[in-house]
Amino acid sequence: MIDSIINLTLLLAVPLVLAALGGAIHRRAGVVNIGLEGQMLVGAFVGILASAGTGSWFVGVLAGGAAGAVAGLIMSLVITRLSANEIIVGLGFNIVVLGIVGFVLRTLFGVSGTLRFPDQPRIPRIDIPGIQDIPVLGAILSGKDVLFWACIVLIPVLVWLFANTRWGIRTRATGVAEPAAASLGIRTLGLRDTAGTLAGLLAGLGGVALALGVSGLFNENMIAGRGYVALAAFYFGRSKPLPTALACLLFSFFDSLQIRLQTSGGISADLIQTLPYIAVVAVLAWTGFTGLRKRSRMAV
Amino acid sequence: MTQQPTTETGANTSYVPVPVKRRGISWARIGRTAWFVAVPVVIALIIGAIALLIGGQQPLEIYGMLVQEAFGDGARINATLTAATPLIFTGLAAAIAFRGGVFNVGVEGSFAFAGLAAAVVGARVGGMPPVLAITACCVAGILAGMLVALVPALLRTWLKVDEVVSTLMFNFIVTGVIAWLVQSFFLAPGQANSSTEYVAESAELPPLMPPGQLSAGFLIAIVLVAFYAVWVKRSQLGFEFDAVGGAPRFSSAQGLRVRTVLMTAMLASGAIGGLGGAVHALGVVHRFSVGFSANFGFTGIAIALLARFNPVGVVVGAIAFGALAAAGATVQLFINIPIQLIDILQGTVMMLAVAKFAIPRLRRRLKQSVNGTEPIA
Numbered sequence: 001m002i003d004s005i006i007n008l009t010l011l012l013a014v015p016l017v018l019a020a021l022g023g024a025i026h027r028r029a030g031v032v033n034i035g036l037e038g039q040m041l042v043g044a045f046v047g048i049l050a051s052a053g054t055g056s057w058f059v060g061v062l063a064g065g066a067a068g069a070v071a072g073l074i075m076s077l078v079i080t081r082l083s084a085n086e087i088i089v090g091l092g093f094n095i096v097v098l099g100i101v102g103f104v105l106r107t108l109f110g111v112s113g114t115l116r117f118p119d120q121p122r123i124p125r126i127d128i129p130g131i132q133d134i135p136v137l138g139a140i141l142s143g144k145d146v147l148f149w150a151c152i153v154l155i156p157v158l159v160w161l162f163a164n165t166r167w168g169i170r171t172r173a174t175g176v177a178e179p180a181a182a183s184l185g186i187r188t189l190g191l192r193d194t195a196g197t198l199a200g201l202l203a204g205l206g207g208v209a210l211a212l213g214v215s216g217l218f219n220e221n222m223i224a225g226r227g228y229v230a231l232a233a234f235y236f237g238r239s240k241p242l243p244t245a246l247a248c249l250l251f252s253f254f255d256s257l258q259i260r261l262q263t264s265g266g267i268s269a270d271l272i273q274t275l276p277y278i279a280v281v282a283v284l285a286w287t288g289f290t291g292l293r294k295r296s297r298m299a300v
Numbered sequence: 301m302t303q304q305p306t307t308e309t310g311a312n313t314s315y316v317p318v319p320v321k322r323r324g325i326s327w328a329r330i331g332r333t334a335w336f337v338a339v340p341v342v343i344a345l346i347i348g349a350i351a352l353l354i355g356g357q358q359p360l361e362i363y364g365m366l367v368q369e370a371f372g373d374g375a376r377i378n379a380t381l382t383a384a385t386p387l388i389f390t391g392l393a394a395a396i397a398f399r400g401g402v403f404n405v406g407v408e409g410s411f412a413f414a415g416l417a418a419a420v421v422g423a424r425v426g427g428m429p430p431v432l433a434i435t436a437c438c439v440a441g442i443l444a445g446m447l448v449a450l451v452p453a454l455l456r457t458w459l460k461v462d463e464v465v466s467t468l469m470f471n472f473i474v475t476g477v478i479a480w481l482v483q484s485f486f487l488a489p490g491q492a493n494s495s496t497e498y499v500a501e502s503a504e505l506p507p508l509m510p511p512g513q514l515s516a517g518f519l520i521a522i523v524l525v526a527f528y529a530v531w532v533k534r535s536q537l538g539f540e541f542d543a544v545g546g547a548p549r550f551s552s553a554q555g556l557r558v559r560t561v562l563m564t565a566m567l568a569s570g571a572i573g574g575l576g577g578a579v580h581a582l583g584v585v586h587r588f589s590v591g592f593s594a595n596f597g598f599t600g601i602a603i604a605l606l607a608r609f610n611p612v613g614v615v616v617g618a619i620a621f622g623a624l625a626a627a628g629a630t631v632q633l634f635i636n637i638p639i640q641l642i643d644i645l646q647g648t649v650m651m652l653a654v655a656k657f658a659i660p661r662l663r664r665r666l667k668q669s670v671n672g673t674e675p676i677a
Contacts (some may be wrong), residue, residue, distance in 0.1 A: 092650030092652075094647070095598065103351050
C-alpha cells in the first residue's frame with residue numbers, strides 16, 4: 001500500500017514538476033505563464049504522434065519537447081512584442097490549443113477525444129537491480145523513467161544557473177525590475193522570450209511524460225488542469241526550483257491518495273482536488289499579510 | 301498605502317480631472333476602435349480558415365454558411381440571441397471589473413455557482429407565484445456570485461493580493477465545491493449524468509417568442525446594459541471607476557475612494573456574473589448539470605476586452621460570439637466540421653484583443669517626421 005502510493009505519487013509528480021519548473025523560470029523572468037496547460041497538451045499530442053510514427057519513444061520525447069518550446073515561444077512573442085497582458089494571452093492560448101488539437105483529432109484522425117495507436121512505444125522504466133526489492137527505497141528509486149531522473153538533475157542545475165550564470169542573473173534582474181534592467185542595456189524582451197521558450201519546452205516534456213510515461217494514449221482532456229496545478233506549485237514554491245518541486249510532490253501525493261482511497265469513501269475526491277488551489281490562495285494571502293506588516297513597519 | 305489617504309493638506313489643491321467634451325463625431329477615435337477590433341477578428345478568421353483548409357473545407361463557404369445559420373430567419377436569430385444572453389452578462393461582469401482596474405477572471409466560477417444556487421432554490425419554490433419565485437432564484441444567484449468573488453475581493457482590497465491569480469484559483473475551487481455539493485446533496489434521483497432536479501414551473505423564465513428558447517432573461521440583460529451605460533457616464537462612482545482603473549496611485553493621492561471602487565468592482569462583477577448564471581439556469585437549462593457553463597466566463601472576458609468595456613460593444617460582441625456558438629452547433633450537424641473551430645476563433649480573438657499592434661505607432665512616427673519634429677528616441 002505505502003509502496004504503491006509512493007510509486008504513484010512520484011509517477012504523477014514528473015509531469016507536474018517539469019511544467020512547474022518551466023513556469024518558475026518564466027516567473028523568474030517576470031511573466032506569469034497561464035499557458036502551461038496548453039503547452040503540456042501540445043507536448044503530449046506531438047509526443048504521441050511522433051513516437052507512434054517512428055516507433056521510438058526517444059523521438060517522441062524530443063518532438064514533444066520541441067513542439068512545446070515552439071508553442072511557448074509563440075505565446076511569449078505575443079506577450080513581449082505586442083505588449084499584451086500575459087494572463088489574458090495565456091487563457092486565450094489554452095482555448096486555442098484545445099480547439100486546434102480537438103479540430104485536428106476530428107478532421108485528420110476521425111476520432112473524438114481519445115487517440116490510441118496499437119503498438120504505442122512507452123518510455124522504458126529503469127529498474128535498479130539491488131534496490132528494487134527494498135521496501136520503501138525501492139519504490140522511491142527503482143522503476144522510474146528517464147524524465148524522472150531528468151527532473152532530479154534539473155532542480156540543482158536550475159538553482160546553479162540562477163545563482164551563478166550571466167543568463168540566470170540577467171533573467172532574475174528582468175523579473176525583479178524590468179525597466180531598471182532595460183536601462184542597463186539588458187535585452188529584457190529577448191530574455192523573456194528565452195524563458196518563455198524554456199517554459200514551453202519543459203511543459204511540453206511534462207505533457208510527454210503524461211502521455212508516454214503514465215497513460216500510453218492521448219486524450220484531449222488528459223491534462224485535466226495539471227497546467228494550473230503546476231501554476232499553483234510555482235506560486236506555492238515562490239518560483240524557487242526545490243520548493244516548487246516539493247510543492248508538486250505534495251499535490252501529486254493528494255492526487256494519488258485520492259486515486260487509491262477512491263473506494264474507501266471518506267472525504268470527497270472533488271474536495272481533495274481543490275487543495276492545491278486553496279493552498280495557493282492561502283500562500284498569496286500570507287504573502288500579502290507579511291508584506292502589509294513590513295510596509296507598515298517601514299512607515300513607522 | 302495601508303490606509304485610505306485623507307487629502308486634508310491645508311492647501312486647496314485637489315484637482316479632479318474633468319474630461320474635455322468635444323462636439324461632433326470623433327472620426328479618428330472611431331477609426332482607432334475599428335482597427336483595434338478588426339485586427340484580432342481578421343487574424344482569427346484567417347487562422348480558422350487555415351484550420352478549415354487543413355480539414356478539406358472551403359473556408360469562405362463555411363463562413364457564409366455560419367452567417368446564414370446565425371441570422372437567416374426568425375428562429376435562427378432567436379437561437380443566436382439565446383446563446384448571446386449569458387455572454388452579455390459575463391461580458392458585462394468582466395467589463396465592470398476591468399473598468400475599475402481589477403482583472404476578475406473568476407466570472408466563470410460566479411456564473412456556475414449561481415446557476416447551482418438558482419437551480420436549487422428554483423426546485424423548492426413550487427408554491428410561490430412566478431414573480432416571487434423568479435426573484436428568489438435571482439437573488440440566490442446574485443448572492444452566490446458575490447460569495448465567489450468575496451474572498452479575492454477582500455484579499456485584493458486589504459492585502460493587495462493579485463486578484464488575477466486568486467480569482468483564477470477560485471474557479472477551480474468552486475468547480476470542486478460544486479461537484480461535491482451536487483454529488484452529496486442535490487443529485488436528482490434517476491438521472492444518468494450528475495444534475496440537480498428541474499426547477500419548478502413557476503420559477504422558469506417565460507419565453508419571449510414561444511417556439512424559440514429566447515427567454516425574458518434577454519430583456520433583463522438589456523436593461524442591465526442600459527443601466528450600466530448610464531451609471532458609467534452619469535454617476536460619481538462610475539467616474540471614480542474610470543479614474544481608479546486608469547491611474548490607481550494618482551486617484552488615491554486625489555482622495556478618490558480606491559478601496560470602495562475595488563471592492564464594488566469585484567462584488568458587482570460577481571453579482572452580474574451570478575445573475576447571468578441564475579438567468580441561464582431558469583431560462584435555458586432549467587436545472588444545474590455538469591458542463592453548465594460552456595466557458596461563458598472566459599468568452600465574456602474576450603468580449604469585454606474587444607468592446608473596450610463599452611456597453612454597446614459588449615452587446616454586439618456577445619451577439620457575435622453567440623451567433624458563432626449557435627450556428628456552429630447547427631452547422632456541425634450536417635457538415636463535418638468540428639465545433640472546435642469556435643474555440644480556435646474565440647481563443648485567437650482573446651489572445652490578440654489585448655495585443656497592441658504596432659502600425660498606429662508607425663503612423664504617428666511618420667506624421668511627426670512630416671511635421672519636421674523628430675521623435676525623441
